Amino acid sequence: MCCGTESQHNAWQWAHHHGGFCGCGAPSHCGPRFMAKEQKIARLEEYLEGLREEANAVEEHIAEMKEEK
Helix, strand or coil: CCCCCHHHHHHHHHHHHCCCCCCCCCCHHHCCCCCCHHHHHHHHHHHHHHHHHHHHHHHHHHHHHHHCC
């Protein structure tokens, strides 16, 4: 089963679908199967920063579209 135990699967399901950390055979950027708490926090912070950048890009695109006539 991908992502290990069912509880782990539920807890990290969002991460698996957005680049994941489970080590279940997905691309190498998914990282190791087991990580220290500090590593998990660092990866989550990186993921959050990426989401913020994406949200900013979407907001800019919306603003550009509103300016177009």
